[in-house]
Amino acid sequence: MxxxxxxxxxxxxxxxxxxxxxxxxxxxxxxxxxxxxxxxxxxxxxxxxxxxxxxxxxxxxxxxxxxxxxxxxxxxxxxxxxxxxxxxxxxxxxxxxxxxxxxxxxxxxxxxxxxxERLAAREAEQNRDRLLRLLARVSGKPEMSLDEALAQESTLGAGPAAKLAIKDGNRTIRLDPDCIRWIDAAGDYLCIHTNTENFVIRATMRDMEQRLDPRRFQRIHRSTIVNLDCVRELRSHLNGEYFVTLDSGHTLKLSRSYKDKVHLMN
CATH class of the missing domain: 3.40.50.2300 (Response regulator)
Structure with missing residues (x-):
């Protein structure tokens, strides 16, 4: 129910x-x-x-x-x-x-x-996390995060693309990841915020994580991916969350469930 x-x-x-x-x-x-x-x-x-x-x-x-x-x-x-x-x-x-x-x-x-569909995807992600923990215990290796598992997966495959091919309306654009500041989710769509304009595409956060270099782009909220190179300031909040300020002046929330990303911004 x-x-x-x-x-x-x-x-x-x-x-x-x-x-x-x-x-x-x-x-x-x-x-x-x-x-x-x-x-x-x-x-x-x-x-x-x-x-x-x-x-x-x-x-x-x-x-x-x-x-x-x-x-x-x-x-x-x-x-x-x-x-x-x-x-x-x-x-x-x-x-x-x-x-x-x-x-x-x-x-x-x-x-x-x-x-x-969203609830089913959330349950699948929880099951995937439980499986990763089980594999870590069976293999005797330290417990890995989902982000680390995805990073390993990308090194085994073709790796992140040099440019992103995104469909914006009736046109396809090859977008340089360097110009991306942050990405947020909106229902079944993603909004890609760049230096000059924004693009709305139909995709999931998981899809985008796999297409971007995890050394530069990190998920800081279940609905937000940020370009670490654009982070100017990190401020802690009373409830254990953080506020991330970008060099553009925009402020994003880093939720408690992604606190392990804080060290990447220091």
Missing amino acids: IRTLIVDDEPLARRGLELRLAAFSDISIVGQAGNGREAALAVASHQPDLMFLDVQMPEVDGFALLKSLPAEQLPLTVFVTAYDQYALNAFSTCAVDYLLKPVDESRLEQALKTVR
């Missing part, structure tokens, strides 16, 4: 979404919240797999709520909004999808299909 939280300041909107979700047998609604503060408590208490989140709410809106949640508690998120202009901002905060009010049933079904 997919444990689901509904967050919306309008009771009728919550009820309407609840009725639509009742048609899906694998959805279990574990809680509802009417504002950002209630939602933060509900996430900590219920630990949902999925959250349907209204964008506009009083005091703490949907975007502020996501930024306040610890990375390990962050559920997959589908934004629900009456304003289409929020879509790009939603994807920039790594929402799985967004739905416009009133919610269309076919779009809801499409969003849930993406959620199921």
